[in-house]
Amino acid sequence: EVQLVESGGGLVQPGRSLRLSCAASGFTFEVYAMHWVRQAPGKGLEWVSSINWDTEGIDYADSVKGRFTISRDNAKNSLYLQMNSLRVEDTALYYCAKDRAYSLDYWGQGTLVTVSS
Amino acid sequence: QSALTQPASVSGSPGQSITISCTGTSNDVGGYNHVSWYQHHAGKAPKLIIYEVTNWPSGVSHRFSGSKSGNTASLTISGLQAEDEADYYCSSYTSSNTRVFGGGTRLTVL
Numbered sequence: 363e364v365q366l367v368e369s370g371g372g373l374v375q376p377g378r379s380l381r382l383s384c385a386a387s388g389f390t391f392e393v394y395a396m397h398w399v400r401q402a403p404g405k406g407l408e409w410v411s412s413i414n415w416d417t418e419g420i421d422y423a424d425s426v427k428g429r430f431t432i433s434r435d436n437a438k439n440s441l442y443l444q445m446n447s448l449r450v451e452d453t454a455l456y457y458c459a460k461d462r463a464y465s466l467d468y469w470g471q472g473t474l475v476t477v478s479s
Numbered sequence: 480q481s482a483l484t485q486p487a488s489v490s491g492s493p494g495q496s497i498t499i500s501c502t503g504t505s506n507d508v509g510g511y512n513h514v515s516w517y518q519h520h521a522g523k524a525p526k527l528i529i530y531e532v533t534n535w536p537s538g539v540s541h542r543f544s545g546s547k548s549g550n551t552a553s554l555t556i557s558g559l560q561a562e563d564e565a566d567y568y569c570s571s572y573t574s575s576n577t578r579v580f581g582g583g584t585r586l587t588v589l
Contacts, residue, residue, distance in 0.1 A: 406581070407580045419576070457524065462530065465570070
């Protein structure tokens with residue numbers, strides 16, 4: 363059974379940093395691209411970032427480019443999102459998701475990030 | 480990276496069919512057959528229900544079907560059931576090698 367478990371969310375002040383993690387199991391993590399997607403309170407889904415299986419392909423939404431960094435450790439079956447210079451508008455539930463044929467076929471339950479002073 | 484355009488809400492009675500549209504541009508929906516649809520019940524993880532415009536993941540009901548014409552993709556749900564009440568999102572691959580979601584459509588089963 364595929365499982366994705368996010369962690370690392372919390373309350374943080376504007377301008378500070380936070381690192382999210384996603385622990386994957388139930389599939390061969392090292393061969394799949396992975397994504398981060400977020401949902402702000404009362405809003406829709408927003409794609410944040412993706413990383414190829416070999417970390418050679420990394421992309422970001424314009425809203426986070428230059429502030430967020432996606433990475434992975436295939437030996438640990440883990441995906442990460444380093445979030446720097448956080449803004450109030452980054453407040454959201456952050457999901458990690460597995461890639462499948464340009465879609466996202468498995469999602470975690472999400473970890474909540476709240477940016478507030 | 481503008482969001483794809485979906486109606487904010489649709490509704491239908493049990494047993495009826497509804498269609499949700501998803502409009503983008505030639506740089507996303509119109510340029511690739513990489514459109515997917517997600518069902519999202521509040522408090523749960525989103526669920527993939529259609530990928531590559533028309534394909535079903537294993538275990539997904541064929542009451543859900545997808546199509547595309549030009550820059551607009553569509554999701555049709557036939558034989559509406561109470562458990563179909565949820566938010567639905569389209570998504571597309573883009574020419575920038577990113578992904579873009581629609582704004583979401585709230586389906587109400589009357």
